[in-house]
Amino acid sequence: MNLKTLDELDYRPLLLVPALALAVLPLMGSASTWLTLTVAGLAMGMIIFIIASGLTLVFGLMDVLNFGHGLFIALGAFVATSVLGAMGDWTGSDQLWRNLLAVLPAMLVAMAVAAAVGLAFERFIVRPVYGQHLKQILITMGGMIIGEELIKVIWGPLQIPLPLPEAMRGAVYMGEAAVEKYRLIAVVVGLAVFLAQIWVLSRTKIGLLIRAGVQDREMVESLGYRIRRLFVGVFVVGSALAGLGGVMWGLYQQSVTPQIGHQVNVLIFIVIIIGGLGSTGGALIGALLVGLMANYTGFLAPKVALFSNIALMAAILAWRPQGVYPVANR
DSSP: OOSOOTTTOOOGGGGHHHHHHHHHGGGSSOHHHHHHHHHHHHHHHHHHHHHHHHHHHIIIIIOOOOTTHHHHHHHHHHHHHHHHHTTHHHHTOSOHHHHHHHHHHHHHHHHHHHHHHHHHHIIIIIGGGTTOHHHHHHHHHHHHHHHHHHHHHHHOSSOEEOOOOGGGOSEEEETTEEEEHHHHHHHHHHHHHHHHHHHHHHHSHHHHHHHHHHHOHHHHHHTTOOHHHHHHHHHHHHHHHHHHHHHHHHHHHTEEOTTHHHHHHHHHHHHHHHHOTTOHHHHHHHHHHHHHHHHHHHHHOGGGHHHHHHHHHHHHHHHOTTOSSOOSOO
């Protein structure tokens, strides 16, 4: 998680997620309600992690404040509406494997489109303002606004439904608790993305270069590696993951709007701050905490739900000002 050996790893942050879940258990009316909300929170957290994981590497490696990340989320969601809309025979089937064969191409196309747009975004918008944080914030936000307007030109300004495929609807019962099928699928996809990232970062040469670049860019450059190409690759992968997350989030909400990226952006930055800049493991912990907190407070105290994650972030930062697993010193 933080380039440390297992013996050196601080396990205390790993206890935050089960501690939060167990802390609210006595406040719930029943164990079944707690289980339903917990699975829903974990599913929401996994989707947020998919979106945030690429951006945390962009922050950590490239030192780029990309406030336009929401564009790739929205783009992925809208591409999914077009792909799934053209596969009605597959999404309308009550066989899960046919539904998955419809959702998988939607995810792949959304990731490819988001990656291509991310490549252009980095080349023409981000690259001219490397090292200039204020300009990065302004120009990437401007890029997202322009991108959202282009989305309105292509798909229209109105909300578009993105219903779940037939076999993914409904719930499975664990005792008296009803757990939606799609939320379980979201947890599995999120875990797969996390394990894939951990494998790439810890078991491959390019992962070694990325981790080394997060901690010491100058050292990587002095060894003769072209760090800029690595930057571009990380940015493109981060954009593709945002596109995948957009598909997952759109199916989670069962509708998409051009402003869908704005809605998720705040949660993404809270996750990155909680997790620690550049930390994949920290982003996972932060995303799970945010997802659980949003679901628990939405049920227990809806009026304060909007502020609950900000309060959570403040509490974490009071304990660890650099996040739970900081990697980069920015």
